[in-house]
Amino acid sequence: MKRSVFLLGLVLATVWAGEARAQAGIERNPGYVNFADVESWFDQEATMEVNIKGALLKLVAEASRYDDPDLASMLGKLKAIQVRGYTLTPDEVDGISRRTSDFSRRLEGQGWDTVARVREDGEDVHMYVKAGEDAIDGLMVMVVAPGENETVFVNIVGNINPEEIGRIGRKFDIGPLDGAVVRERGR
Amino acid sequence: MARRLTLVPVLLASMLLSGCIYSREIAHTRREIERSYPEARLHRQVVLNFGPGSLGLISLLTHLVPGDGAREVAGYLQDVEHVKLGIYEVENMPALDDLHIARLDRLQRQGWEVAVKTREEDEAVWILYRERDDSVRDLYLFVLDRDDLVIARLRGDLRRLLQRAMAESDGDLTDLFRRGD
Numbered sequence: 001m002k003r004s005v006f007l008l009g010l011v012l013a014t015v016w017a018g019e020a021r022a023q024a025g026i027e028r029n030p031g032y033v034n035f036a037d038v039e040s041w042f043d044q045e046a047t048m049e050v051n052i053k054g055a056l057l058k059l060v061a062e063a064s065r066y067d068d069p070d071l072a073s074m075l076g077k078l079k080a081i082q083v084r085g086y087t088l089t090p091d092e093v094d095g096i097s098r099r100t101s102d103f104s105r106r107l108e109g110q111g112w113d114t115v116a117r118v119r120e121d122g123e124d125v126h127m128y129v130k131a132g133e134d135a136i137d138g139l140m141v142m143v144v145a146p147g148e149n150e151t152v153f154v155n156i157v158g159n160i161n162p163e164e165i166g167r168i169g170r171k172f173d174i175g176p177l178d179g180a181v182v183r184e185r186g187r
Numbered sequence: 188m189a190r191r192l193t194l195v196p197v198l199l200a201s202m203l204l205s206g207c208i209y210s211r212e213i214a215h216t217r218r219e220i221e222r223s224y225p226e227a228r229l230h231r232q233v234v235l236n237f238g239p240g241s242l243g244l245i246s247l248l249t250h251l252v253p254g255d256g257a258r259e260v261a262g263y264l265q266d267v268e269h270v271k272l273g274i275y276e277v278e279n280m281p282a283l284d285d286l287h288i289a290r291l292d293r294l295q296r297q298g299w300e301v302a303v304k305t306r307e308e309d310e311a312v313w314i315l316y317r318e319r320d321d322s323v324r325d326l327y328l329f330v331l332d333r334d335d336l337v338i339a340r341l342r343g344d345l346r347r348l349l350q351r352a353m354a355e356s357d358g359d360l361t362d363l364f365r366r367g368d
Binding site for chain 1: 284300301302303304305306307316318321322323346349350351353354
């Protein structure tokens with residue numbers, strides 16, 4: 001009996017450790033951005049939340065293989081796609097814009113490069129990449145759009161081909177990425 | 188042939204009598220919505236609860252249907268261990284911006300991961316999943332709009348089934364269980 005309990009405990013501990021390792025694995029990735037900070041800025045829950053990673057991301061990649069093998073191959077190199085969208089009330093605009101700017105500075109301090117910072121028609125778009133040794137390890141996009149009453153945060157983790165970001169946007173219906181093209185530095 | 192035709196109603200009757208058309212979990216979620224929105228009316232269209240026995244039976248029945256499509260369906264069903272599905276027609280559903288389903292929070296506390304969660308005025312979608320051995324093993328889907336409520340929970344090795352479904356919906360997870368689009 002004691003032996004069975006011991007074995008059961010061992011199995012449970014192994015499973016738990018495996019899951020914890022997998023989670024820690026993503027968080028240790030240099031292109032990963034922890035959205036807990038962003039979530040704490042809002043009193044309300046996100047109106048849109050997307051977390052595609054692990055086995056689910058592999059499934060999406062495999063499902064695309066027949067129609068679009070290039071896209072499947074690109075998705076196969078990604079580790080995670082995270083999106084948060086929030087409704088933005090007029091009272092919140094200044095506060096969220098300020099926090100987004102602070103967050104941008106923090107990303108820069110952590111070695112992220114600014115790719116675009118655009119203000120157009122009252123909409124602020126910040127786009128950052130985390131460059132690895134010979135590829136991009138992560139992408140972070142923040143959009144504050146008071147005119148649309150919304151703000152959106154996107155983080156893509158993994159080996160990203162910068163010229164294919166727009167395709168990821170179209171595949172997952174992520175508006176801020178649709179049509180986006182990031183040129184690698186030095187190209 | 189006559190023997191097959193006799194067998195089918197017998198098997199269907201045994202499924203219906205063995206609780207395959209009721210799911211406490213789905214009924215509970217439905218009641219939660221009705222409590223939150225007393226003015227809304229949910230009319231049951233389909234409620235199914237198939238365990239390994241029923242799914243094996245359906246898989247067997249699909250083998251009796253001629254054609255490659257049926258054989259393909261039978262192949263997918265072999266990987267699935269449990270299916271719960273509820274489809275309701277919705278009337279008088281107010282704006283869904285503040286929709287909160289305690290059942291879905293509970294699933295997250297139990298280790299389910301959120302794949303997609305959207306909440307708009309006229310539609311709310313939740314897709315939660317659990318993975319094991321590098322495969323999606325559990326999927327919970329909740330789609331509520333002004334016309335329909337769809338709740339589905341699947342357990343098993345869902346790789347082949349989801350891969351096929353995603354390929355057909357062009358990879359859009361939120362389109363998997365929408366009706367009439």
